[in-house]
Amino acid sequence: MPIPATYPKYPSRKEFIQYLNDYVSRFSISPRYRRLVEAASYNEVSGKWRIKARDLESGEAEEYTSRFLVVATGETCDPKIPKVEGLESFRGEILHSTEYKNGEKFKWKRVLVVGSGNSGMEIALDLANSGAKTSIVVRSPIHILSRGMMDAAMELLKYFSFEWVEWMTTMMSKAVFGDLSKYGMQRPEEGPFTVKLKYGKFPVIDVGTFNKIKSGEIEVLPAGIRSIKGNTVLFVNENEHTFDVIVFATGLLNDDGFAKSFPNHWKGKQGLYCAGLAQKGFYGAGMDAQNIARDIKALL
Structure with missing residues (x-):
């Protein structure tokens, strides 16, 4: 149908x-x-x-x-939440992305999104749009593409080689989104489709999150979590931040x-x-x- x-x-x-x-x-x-x-x-x-x-x-x-x-x-199947020292001491709300409905109840709250895949990025966008003070952990290099870029790539693959289409898509991404390092993010050395085929990691399909990052409405934290004590989260780069809510967008167990x-x-x-x-x-x-x-x- x-x-x-x-x-x-x-x-x-x-x-x-x-x-x-x-x-x-x-x-x-x-x-x-x-x-x-x-x-x-x-x-x-x-x-x-x-x-x-x-x-x-x-x-x-x-x-x-x-x-x-x-x-x-x-x-x-089951939600995957990484083991973090002191997680049990966190005084705020902890939830997995599978439990997330919308950001309405998090207005004015300090929310940390852990995980920078498509789920994490879209949840961060929804939180920011709902008035939450939003931060997202982006520890690994990521490719960011628009829906139009993905559509164009799928169409071009009918006529051109995989290597050429991937190169062109990467160039379009760089032209539109610019130098990601300005915002605390890095691109992988390999192309977006090679990364998907080799490691199973999808490119981020941007639906508005990037503009929120550029404007500062979403803060990128480019380091992993070392430990948690109460509402304070210590990152591996020794920075500390305080949060009311942690959303783990860290995938599911295979x-x-x-x-x-x-x-x-x-x-x-x-x-x-x-x-x-x-x-x-x-x-x-x-x-x-x-x-x-x-x-x-x-x-x-």
């Missing part, structure tokens, strides 16, 4: 949720939310999978049977319970499939979904 023509190029959170709800309605999908899968076993006689689950709201046990079983639980032998990872035996477990992002998950759908259709 295509994205509605009335939607903007980059749909809002509300529009995306509406699209998902419309998708569920159109194809008569019946999601079972708040279920914990406790076991899955294959019955050789019936040729079907037996899945035992538990309703986390009522606590009741449930059982499902199916000819096919698709595991699409994602590669990441679930390594499944093999990820791309590109033949998606199909198992006896009607077992997996989607989105090959460390290929949304694009890889989409490829898996199409392969699985075609395979199941051929077997029906």
Whole structure:
């Protein structure tokens, strides 16, 4: 089902949720939310999978049977919060980016965002827009691109070499965002797409955070945290800052319970499939979904 023509190029959170709800309605999908899968076993006689689950709201046990079983639980699961000396002594609020809703309740508060990926940068922007005194730790070198640069790169890759497109994209980034060191940040020596392929680190897609950094509304702290004592955070460069809130935008723990032998990872035996477990992002998950759908259709 295509994205509605009335939607903007980059749909809002509300529009995306509406699209998902419309998708569920159109194809008569019946999601079972708040279920914990406790076991899955294959019955050789019936040729079907037996899945035992538990309703986390009522606590009741449930059982499902199916000819096919698709595991699409994602590669990441639990929030990852780094070990920091004295973190337990912090007197303010600590939360992970997965718990962050909006910045309204943090107005006037001193908030430290730890993590300079896309989640951290967008949370910092939302906090600044909400009136929080916002700081963000940017310890590692980062590439900053605009949405337009990413769109152009994806289009150019159809006609030009990877190396040329990466070089051109890097030049555009330098022309638009300038010398990042002026603001306490550094660019990696390798290009943005090479960094993604080699290390799995996405470039930051700027949606307004950079201008807030330039204006001083968001303060960049270019050193990691050494320790915390009360509301005081000591950084490895010996600087100290006081905060009321710490938001850890430090990612999720990887679930390594499944093999990820791309590109033949998606199909198992006896009607077992997996989607989105090959460390290929949304694009890889989409490829898996199409392969699985075609395979199941051929077997029906």
